[in-house]
Ligand SMILES: [Zn+2]
């Protein structure tokens with residue numbers, strides 16, 4: 530974790546742009562990333578992962594992991610999502626992941642065994658978007 534955004538204040542004052550780490554979580558056994566994610570969640574009263582991500586110098590997947598840990602540990606209450614909520618998330622989330630092949634942003638990447646297929650003992654993988662992955666296997670079935 531980078532130190533630049535980890536500015537701790539123990540007083541009750543908020544300083545602009547600072548992430549205030551509440552005393553109770555500061556003394557918990559959670560990891561630094563979970564503490565930071567909780568602090569942003571708490572300070573800005575938001576569950577918006579993109580917003581939380583932008584406040585911190587950590588990767589999106591670490592924000593998501595930290596968030597899940599916080600729910601498990603009872604710091605953040607679990608919310609029920611409807612299919613409509615999830616659709617909205619899919620449409621509004623920024624496509625932070627980059628496909629190794631087409632270099633397009635994607636919400637999801639697949640690990641695909643390449644250049645040697647898994648069934649032939651391949652261990653090397655590329656992380657590609659579902660489009661490229663689908664196209665590969667679809668062409669493969671037509672060409673081979
Ligand atoms: Zn792609």
Ligand SMILES: [Zn+2]
Pocket residue numbers: 640641642662666
């Ligand atoms: Zn594949």
